[in-house]
Amino acid sequence: MSESNAQAESTPRTEPNAQAEEERAAFLRVANRAKEAAAVLAPLPRATKDAALHTIADALVARADEIVKANEGDVARAREAGTSEYMIDRLSLSVARIESIAAAVRQVAALPDPVGETVRGNVLPNGLELRQIRVPLGVVGIIYEGRPNVTVDAAALCLKSGNVAMLRGSSSAFDSNTALVGIMQDALRSSHPAEPQQRSTDVPPDAIQLVPGTSRESVKHLMRARGLVDVLIPRGGASLINSVVEESTVPVIETGVGNCAVYVDADADVDLAVDILVNSKTQRPSVCNAAETFLVHTDIADVFVPRALEALRAKGVTVHGDDRVRSYGDDVVTATEDDWYAEYLSLDIAARVVDTLEDAVAHIRTYGSGHTEAIVTTSQPAAKRFVALVDSAAVMVNASTRFTDGEEFGFGAEIGISTQKLHARGPMGLPELTSTKYVVVGEGHLKGV
Structure with missing residues (x-):
């Protein structure tokens, strides 16, 4: 068992029954595929990622009727549950809205790629060349409420910045989200070459993942998957954000609450x-x-x-x-x-x-x-x-x-607006979905006593 698997397996289990075990096993399968996909995705060049985004946008438009049909089931259940018309409007998808979502994906493809950008660099007095460059965060978990457009927005932003998206929307939009993620994965799968040895040059379909299940426990699996998931970003109201911040073992970037x-x-x-x-x-x-x-x-x-x-x-x-x-x-x-x-x-x-x-x-x-x-x-x-x-x-x-908005600030699309002070603050565009690493180049340099 890998170290990351061992860490995830050490998470306390709150429901020791067969269904809970099956749900947990399903989550671990998805999370492990996401971790493996992150290693493939991270070094891919911009052209490959942009081509994948355009393929996704085309597929969303081509299969819009399929998405609308899945969404109709979510909307019907929301109405039966007495959900407010305002929330139903946020939940609802139409062909026109899907075309708008696809257009947003194409806009993300047109944005500069932050990965590999030099943040700072210099030559040290001893002759070592030092550069700090942007790198993907890895596997990014996003927990959000009943807005299926976020499913595509978040996936596109993560892919462009070299990150794998682990998506957990609300149960009210489960059918819509399942359809959207399935279509995006199919689009990535269709762009893969036939030969397995060539797959390292393409975006893996597992770069976009939907957390399995609709129960509260499926959310907890994501929040406690330290070692498999690198960061969590909650998008929604205060109760959702507070719950994620207080219960997660995975590092969290707070977004969204705006008084x-x-x-x-x-x-x-x-x-x-x-x-x-x-x-x-x-x-x-x-x-x-x-x-x-x-x-x-x-x-x-x-x-x-x-x-x-x-x-x-x-x-x-x-x-x-x-x-x-x-x-x-x-x-x-x-x-x-x-x-x-x-x-x-x-x-x-x-x-x-x-x-x-x-x-x-x-x-x-x-x-x-x-x-x-x-x-x-x-x-x-x-x-x-x-x-x-x-x-x-x-x-x-x-x-x-x-x-206060990523597009209004000229950043393009955003994953959310961070109200915390560590890592990112304000509208989070593509650069905020990266970390950095130092690259040091020498000529046989040895450290003295």
């Missing part, structure tokens, strides 16, 4: 501030970079708050405010302590009047998630101080929080 705030400074342009707030909240309220809180300096509150309430009301937004905000509108709901922490992902927003910029920063430090904060001001000193004091992955000055 984002817009602070309207005393020196703000009121018209601009209203536009930025409304865009931050309502342009797409269900995403992690939508604003969930707005904070207003007391010196501008009498002018700004009534205008903001009117504009938000027109968009159907419910405002949960402190006593000072409530004094400006009878329809403002009393904010509770939970509201300050809330990632609503809906047409709701919390609001507070603050006495100073520092009070706004203190509120963000206490309740924010470290995702994105914005200041609206005409004062350069205020902007600079806010930027210096706020500890978040992104800080906007006179711009909507909705711009």
